[in-house]
Amino acid sequence: MKLSSILFTLLLLSIPSLSGQARDAQRQISSVDLVELIRASETQYQAKTSKATMTMHVVKENWDRKLKIESMGEGRDKFLARIIEPVKERGTVTLKVGDHMWNYLPKVDRILKIPSSLMGDSWMGSHFTNDDLVKGDKVDQLYDFTLIKETPEIYQIKATPREDSAVVWGSLEYSIQKSPRVPLEVKYYDEDQELVRRLVFEDVQEVSGRFIPLKLLVYPVDEPSEKTEIIYEKLEFDSELPGKVFSVRNLKKRR
Amino acid sequence: MSLIFKLALRNLFRHKRRTFLTTFAMSAGTALLILTLGINDGFLWSMIIQSTEYYHGHFQMNSHQYEEERDFHHTVSSSKAPKIPQSFTLKDPAPRLITTMLAGIAQKGKDQIEKTRPVMLLGVDPPKEILNTKIHHNVLQGEFLSNQASNNPQVVDGIKSYPILLGEQLSENLEARIGSELIAMGQGARGSIASARFHVQGVFSSSDQFRDSQLALVKINHLQEILGFEGQAHQWILSTSRPLEVRELKEKIQELNPDLIVKSWRDLLPQLSQVLDIWDVTQLILVFIFYFAVILITSNTMSMAILERTRELSILRAIGLFPFQISTLVILEGFYLSLFSAIFGLIFGCCFSFLLNSYPIDLSPWFGAVSWGSLTIEPMIRAYPTAENTILPFFLMLLLGPVTCVIPLLRFFLKPLASTLGTR
Numbered sequence: 001m002k003l004s005s006i007l008f009t010l011l012l013l014s015i016p017s018l019s020g021q022a023r024d025a026q027r028q029i030s031s032v033d034l035v036e037l038i039r040a041s042e043t044q045y046q047a048k049t050s051k052a053t054m055t056m057h058v059v060k061e062n063w064d065r066k067l068k069i070e071s072m073g074e075g076r077d078k079f080l081a082r083i084i085e086p087v088k089e090r091g092t093v094t095l096k097v098g099d100h101m102w103n104y105l106p107k108v109d110r111i112l113k114i115p116s117s118l119m120g121d122s123w124m125g126s127h128f129t130n131d132d133l134v135k136g137d138k139v140d141q142l143y144d145f146t147l148i149k150e151t152p153e154i155y156q157i158k159a160t161p162r163e164d165s166a167v168v169w170g171s172l173e174y175s176i177q178k179s180p181r182v183p184l185e186v187k188y189y190d191e192d193q194e195l196v197r198r199l200v201f202e203d204v205q206e207v208s209g210r211f212i213p214l215k216l217l218v219y220p221v222d223e224p225s226e227k228t229e230i231i232y233e234k235l236e237f238d239s240e241l242p243g244k245v246f247s248v249r250n251l252k253k254r255r
Numbered sequence: 256m257s258l259i260f261k262l263a264l265r266n267l268f269r270h271k272r273r274t275f276l277t278t279f280a281m282s283a284g285t286a287l288l289i290l291t292l293g294i295n296d297g298f299l300w301s302m303i304i305q306s307t308e309y310y311h312g313h314f315q316m317n318s319h320q321y322e323e324e325r326d327f328h329h330t331v332s333s334s335k336a337p338k339i340p341q342s343f344t345l346k347d348p349a350p351r352l353i354t355t356m357l358a359g360i361a362q363k364g365k366d367q368i369e370k371t372r373p374v375m376l377l378g379v380d381p382p383k384e385i386l387n388t389k390i391h392h393n394v395l396q397g398e399f400l401s402n403q404a405s406n407n408p409q410v411v412d413g414i415k416s417y418p419i420l421l422g423e424q425l426s427e428n429l430e431a432r433i434g435s436e437l438i439a440m441g442q443g444a445r446g447s448i449a450s451a452r453f454h455v456q457g458v459f460s461s462s463d464q465f466r467d468s469q470l471a472l473v474k475i476n477h478l479q480e481i482l483g484f485e486g487q488a489h490q491w492i493l494s495t496s497r498p499l500e501v502r503e504l505k506e507k508i509q510e511l512n513p514d515l516i517v518k519s520w521r522d523l524l525p526q527l528s529q530v531l532d533i534w535d536v537t538q539l540i541l542v543f544i545f546y547f548a549v550i551l552i553t554s555n556t557m558s559m560a561i562l563e564r565t566r567e568l569s570i571l572r573a574i575g576l577f578p579f580q581i582s583t584l585v586i587l588e589g590f591y592l593s594l595f596s597a598i599f600g601l602i603f604g605c606c607f608s609f610l611l612n613s614y615p616i617d618l619s620p621w622f623g624a625v626s627w628g629s630l631t632i633e634p635m636i637r638a639y640p641t642a643e644n645t646i647l648p649f650f651l652m653l654l655l656g657p658v659t660c661v662i663p664l665l666r667f668f669l670k671p672l673a674s675t676l677g678t679r
Binding site: 060062063064083086089092102105108109110111114115118124125252 | 357366367369371372412414440442445451
């Protein structure tokens with residue numbers, strides 16, 4: 001066999017491995033970028049510490065209600081929301097630490113742990129679920145990402161759950177604005193890839209040097225007349241929080 | 256004519272042993288049939304009672320919207336009862352309020368409840384509920400709810416505590432005891448957050464293990480207060496003393512209440528309804544099998560009786576008795592035999608049935624209750640005697656004796672007199 005034939009054969013054999021390596025390298029680069037994009041999107045309201053006052057307006061077919069909520073957070077794992085208004089429910093607290101969640105009920109002066117079986121249930125009667133609070137900011141750890149569309153203005157990214165992830169959604173679709181880099185919309189699909197709800201971000205403003213949407217709207221697809229609207233009235237980052245605020249024992253003390 | 260009656264009676268006593276054995280066989284057949292039908296009905300009734308009267312009632316009435324959407328905001332007034340047709344079989348309807356809450360037992364000295372479960376709270380009006388269901392019969396520990404002052408909310412540390420009854424399995428899962436403090440939270444009216452403190456007043460069984468792992472009973476006025484649904488209910492239930500006639504009653508109730516959706520237990524428990532329909536056919540087959548055996552015994556006895564007396568009957572025919580007089584004599588003998596058997600069978604059958612009704616055979620040491628879908632089968636052999644199941648075997652037995660004489664008689668009359676006269 002001629003030397004040129006041998007070289008040609010070797011070249012042919014090396015093509016698949018070369019192209020595979022190239023694909024892996026490309027995927028790695030893309031995934032790092034996409035993961036960073038999603039992480040930035042999901043943790044936009046978080047910092048070393050964060051403090052906010054918001055109103056939540058829940059519109060259902062048969063009723064609607066407004067809640068004024070004070071919230072505090074520390075990193076990605078700790079979050080606390082306390083109802084200020086209406087007066088009847090003042091002092092009701094939701095505490096999230098890691099993957100666990102508790103509710104403090106001032107009316108009965110007791111703290112109830114939310115079992116994992118009820119993570120899909122509504123949070124405070126809204127269109128958010130308990131799972132959104134616990135796992136919402138861990139999307140980057142639980143899903144794989146694919147860039148499905150890129151325009152000069154936006155990235156469109158699809159998130160599919162990793163095989164070992166215990167999540168409630170079949171897939172997610174993010175639309176992220178390039179400049180300023182803020183999320184515009186997240187679409188939530190069930191296991192059958194049917195669109196279940198849309199989360200829309202509006203009213204982007206600069207807060208502590210960050211561009212943050214101060215209005216969130218959740219639209220359930222099967223109930224077009226319903227929505228949940230969250231408006232941030234006050235938002236602070238890296239401010240000092242009261243000591244042991246994220247402790248279950250202290251929930252009662254901070255009524 | 257009275258002579259024929261006397262002759263028929265005397266003929267029976269001419270062969271006392273044969274008459275006794277035949278009467279015994281026919282009586283035993285009748286008694287066993289009454290008992291078997293009673294046991295079958297007992298099994299069926301037990302299933303109907305266990306599946307309907309311990310929770311569902313025989314009718315449920317919901318608003319159209321609640322029925323379609325199951326949104327607990329679609330309520331009806333709990334003070335305005337649905338219209339009920341005039342019928343002595345129907346009772347006063349009972350209102351119910353239903354919700355699901357997250358609940359857990361508070362340990363003494365601890366404010367934090369780690370072990371929580373979803374619980375279905377059923378708000379009931381105790382006196383009306385007692386009229387319509389037998390759930391109060393299955394209180395395993397403690398007391399059923401009542402309108403007495405002891406069932407008013409207790410105030411502990413400035414917080415109201417309401418009485419609650421837990422399903423047996425739920426009580427085990429929550430590790431609750433009588434007097435335990437139960438905390439529940441869920442959604443109230445118009446999206447509000449409802450929370451309440453309860454004290455466990457009792458543990459009950461609704462005859463369905465799966466239901467008992469979720470169900471808890473509270474007074475409807477307490478649940479209305481907790482949820483903010485004052486004067487509201489999600490459904491009305493109604494019971495009848497004739498649960499097998501619900502189809503006709505349902506139509507009447509629906510006509511009177513067009514704003515509600517009326518469902519009978521046949522709609523709520525379609526499996527049980529199908530079992531009932533199959534049961535009717537099974538009963539018929541059972542009656543046929545029993546009667547076939549008794550007919551064989553009786554026919555054989557009557558054939559032998561006529562065959563043995565061929566010469567005697569031929570002499571009667573020869574000395575001038577008309578065929579209809581001979582036939583009457585033989586048929587009367589069959590009738591007397593049937594009458595005695597039917598009376599003895601009825602007495603023994605009823606005695607056994609009532610005995611097995613009062614003292615059922617309890618198989619629970621060997622088998623537990625079987626829950627299948629929404630049906631529950633008790634490990635108990637109990638007879639449920641009904642007029643229908645008693646009268647039917649009695650009258651069938653009365654007919655059997657005379658009817659079984661017809662063929663042997665026909666055979667006798669079809670033979671020439673000369674040939675039958677020579678028979679020994």
